[in-house]
Amino acid sequence: MSVGTPGNTRLEIDETLLLKQIELLGKVGIDPSGGRTRLALSEQDKMARDLLQQWMKELALDVKIDPLGNIFGILYGEGDSCANALMIGSHIDTxxxxxxxxxxxGVLSGLAVARAFREAGMRPIRPLIVAAFTNEEGVRFQPDMMGSLFFTGGIFLDDALAAKGSDGVLLGDALRRIGYAGGTDPSLVLPAEYLELHVEQGPVLDSIKIDIGVVEHLQxxxxxxxxxxxxxxxxxxxxVSMRHDxxxxxxxxxxFLRELAxxxxxxxxxxxxxxxxxDAINVIPSKAVFTVDMRDPDEGRLVDGEEKLLAFLRELQMEEGVGISVETLARFKPVRFDSELAAAVEDAARIxxxxxxxxxxxxGHDAQMLARVCKAAMIFVPSQDGISHNPAEHTTDEQLLRGARVLLDVASERLGHTGSSL
Amino acid sequence: MSVGTPGNTRLEIDETLLLKQIELLGKVGIDPSGGRTRLALSEQDKMARDLLQQWMKELALDVKIDPLGNIFGILYGEGDSCANALMIGSHIDTxxxxxxxxxxxGVLSGLAVARAFREAGMRPIRPLIVAAFTNEEGVRFQPDMMGSLFFTGGIFLDDALAAKGSDGVLLGDALRRIGYAGGTDPSLVLPAEYLELHVEQGPVLDSIKIDIGVVEHLQxxxxxxxxxxxxxxxxxxxxVSMRHDxxxxxxxxxxFLRELAxxxxxxxxxxxxxxxxxDAINVIPSKAVFTVDMRDPDEGRLVDGEEKLLAFLRELQMEEGVGISVETLARFKPVRFDSELAAAVEDAARIxxxxxxxxxxxxGHDAQMLARVCKAAMIFVPSQDGISHNPAEHTTDEQLLRGARVLLDVASERLGHTGSSL
Structure with a gap:
């Protein structure tokens, strides 16, 4: 048995297949206007999950599904255990x-890393787990990043299952309906390290033409x-004087929120x-219900922003003679990623x-939940014009492949490998 | 035959029945929270229409329905024609x-005037027409006051029938579905005079404790x-700098619109x-669609307000890098009512x-459409705290009855009557 290093590895991403799978999964839930909608635990999400499972099984990964529908594809290392695993994950809801x-x-690049081992006929020394977490987006059910939050012990199962969707459906019911309420105890697969490859969804890398973003922290x-x-x-x-609009x-x-920003x-x-x-043209609104998304990489400034908003609400309540109630849907502190893993990503890019x-x-990314329980890092590739959450979201094939190569190099270095056939 | 005058008339409103009918009609489309919703041409509107027709027929009025669903209950005068009629109308949609x-x-008070003739065994000299116009509110279909607009020749039938509802249903389909696409040629019943009794829906009369508002003009x-x-x-x-929100x-x-007001x-x-x-918590809105309701009793000021809005939109379009399109849903000039009829209302109140x-x-009221084709006047009674378009809309029974008595006096004076049994 020889432990592999980036220098002598014969591991390679199947680049054609990776791009093809990204294209195929991106067509699930597509509409005539060119966008796709795969809200968490919808029929479209089920179709994407089925496709992902099929691809995991084609690679003979051991597929496990936990009670919140998180999907894990395991490539075992020297033993048949998940101890000391490296996890590569993200989400497939939109x-x-x-x-x-x-x-x-991110999910399909994780799969491409597993495939690289399979195609080279190599077994990693440590186990590799490819993960797709439930309801990262949080559009249908709150909080967002719910699957990874649950996986890392941040929310009770019953509370997560009781989340009420924007369509009135309970998460537990939606999960059962699509057949993804699994039986795997998630603590069995808690990893030692976590990597997530993602498009930036912001303009920085694209505007200054940098290939790889090494994510230091998360808002x-x-x-x-x-x-x-x-x-x-x-x-x-x-x-006007008699209105409570x-x-x-x-x-x-x-x-006010724009001014605050x-x-x-x-x-x-x-x-x-x-x-x-x-909601009638000739009636002064009796109710307005809306969401506020506030983010900051610094916890002190985020708290400051929240306090300023509350102070403004108190003032407005008096001025306009209206009642105002505020409910917290989600609250996550900023996260700093593991410096050793970040340095590994930087090295791999340089090489x-x-x-x-x-x-x-x-x-927000699932990585910020994993950072609570293990060493975690994120790798970004450029997003054209910083556009995301929009059908126009785009990264060139070459940029996508550069990210996948860096991911492979970091992962194979961490996992090690033997030349034994599987 | 003796022509009646307010001094010698024996005509009286059946006050108990009028209040009872207001209560009964107000229960159609009611929901547990105490409000009622009878959007134009909905099932609830149909139930209210059926009830109104039944009450018209109990008074042996000749019920006619025109191709837009406007309902007319005719109490003929000396001849069996509608020539030189006095119309009392309003609407029953909400x-x-x-x-x-x-x-x-307003509609039921018109019915109460017809009932007063019937119960006194008197026939008016001129015909009396009680009218309920389709889609006054304009919440489901635009423009508002559509029934009276059509009746007075302000919109083609085909255009009205093609109006698309906020629920996507075409007006013509909704009308047929509830069975109120009638065959009466509306020009047959074009009146010489029009009266409309209405709650003020504003705070003026209530705040200074005045019984009767004689409406001079309409915004x-x-x-x-x-x-x-x-x-x-x-x-x-x-x-922020890259947002087009x-x-x-x-x-x-x-x-801006509040500042304009x-x-x-x-x-x-x-x-x-x-x-x-x-409409997702973590996505910058790509579209916002909203309505603007702007009113002014002075046409010059209304045009000025519209121009200021358009200038602001042009500026905003540049500043935020967004596209803005404006569609006119309805546009009605201010209306001045007939001074002779207004004086008659004033006299009746004084007496x-x-x-x-x-x-x-x-x-806006149907009266403003009728004012285009005949002498028209409106009578207001107080609205408690000026509240309307709200389940808390309230006027005391005594205030309602005062308005109905003034309406009866003005109507019977204009109609004249004979003592002949009907």
Missing amino acids: VINAGPLDGVY GISWKQIEISGTANHAGTTP AGYAAAKIIV CASENTRTTVGSLRFLP RGFSSMRIVSGA | VINAGPLDGVY GISWKQIEISGTANHAGTTP AGYAAAKIIV CASENTRTTVGSLRFLP RGFSSMRIVSGA
Whole structure:
């Protein structure tokens, strides 16, 4: 048995197949306008899961599904255990009308690493686990990154199963309906190290033409739902002074949140979902319900932003004579990744001759949950014009393959390998 | 034959029955929270129409329904023709989660006037027509006041039937589905005079404790739908400078419209309906679609408000890098009512010993369409706290009856009557 190193490995990504699988999975849930929608635990998500499972089984990976529907494909190392595993993971659910790469790229590149071992007839010394986590996007069910949160012990199973979808369906019911409530005890497969390869979903690498982003830390995320209660009244007869207009109050908050983002160094604020009631052209809205997505790489600044928002709400409540209630949907502190793994990614890029830089992730990723329980790192490739969560999301094939090669090199170095046939 | 006058008439409103019918009609489409929803041409609207028809037939009125579903109950005068008729009308459709009185009060008070003739065994000299116009509210189908607009020749039948509902259903299909596409040629019943009794839906009469509002004129109405096209992108990664946030642009417009209303003497602005796409917590909205309701009793000021809005949209389009399109849903100039009829209402109130004042209507009413083709007037009674388009809409029984008595007096004076049994 000889332990492999990047220098002498014969492991190679099957690049044609990787790109083909990204294309195929990206077509699941596609609509005529060119976007795809695979909300967590929907029929479309089930179709993508079935396809992924099939591909895992074609590589003779041991497929395990846990009670929240997280999917694990295991390539065992020297023993038939999951101890001291390296996990490569991401997700295959999407937002509404999404691009083709977000999540999918990371899971299928993990699969490509497993395939590289299979095709070279080599067995890794440590086990490799390819993971697809349930409901990373959090569009249908909150909180987001739920699968990896559960996997790392951050949420009780019963609470996760009781999450109510934006369509009113309970997560547990949706999970059973698509047949993905598995029996695997997730603690069996808790890894020692975790790698996630992802498109940046931001403009930095693309704008300065860098191949590889070595993610140093990940923004903290605060998700809230705000409900404003005003008074429905006739649009034509009610003077401004007598209005308690929930819609106007919501608009003031949206404008305030933009000002907050502009005044801060790194705080990002978004109101992506909003509803008025009764939602009629000639009736002053009695209710406005909307979400706030606030992020910052610094926990102190994130808390500061949340406090400023609350202070503004208190003031607005008095000014407009409306009721305001705030519910926290998700709250994650910023994460700093493992410096040893980050250095390994940087080395691998340098050896391959790719340019790289340290970068902050603006998006939340399953990696931030894994960072709570093991050494974790993320590798980014450029997103054209920084566009993501949009059908126009794009990274060139060559950029995608560079990321996959770096992932393979880091993973094979960490896993080691023998020349024994499998 | 002796022509009746308010001094010698024996005509009386059946007050108990009028209040009972208002209560009964107000229960159609009621929901557990206490509001009622009878959107135009819905199943609930059909139930209300059926009830109204039944009550018209109990009074042996000749019921006619025109091709847009407007309902007319005719009490013939000396001849069996509709020539030189006095019409008393309003509507029985509602907004979403409405109060009990808006529209219903006027139609049923018209019925109470017809009943007064029947119960006294008297025949009017001129014909009396009680009218319920289709889709006054305009919540499901635009434009609002559509039935009276059609009746007075302001919209072609085919265009009205092709209006697409907020639920996607075509008006013509909805009308046929509930069986109210009638065959009466509406020009047969074009009246010489029109009266409409209505709750004020504003705070003026209630706040200064006046019994009767003599409506001098009616605000102009401008309804627009604005669609903003931005770029969907990731909420966590996209810097402010790279955002084209359709939701933020919509919020800026809502705040601008409030400022416009505050800066103007009488302009009222409301954004009652709004939708974001893709409507996801972590995606910058690519689209925002919302309505603008702008009103002013002065046409010059209304045009000025519309122009200021368009100028703001042009500026915003540049600033935020978004596309903005504007569609006019409805546009009605302010209306001045007939001074002779207004004086008759004032006289009738004075003779009854009720306080009255001249007033501007903030709401749109079918009367403004009728004012295009005949002498028209409106009578208002107070709305408690000015609340309308809300389940809390309320006027006391005594206030409702005062309005009905004034309506009866004005109508019987205009119609004249004989003592002959019918």
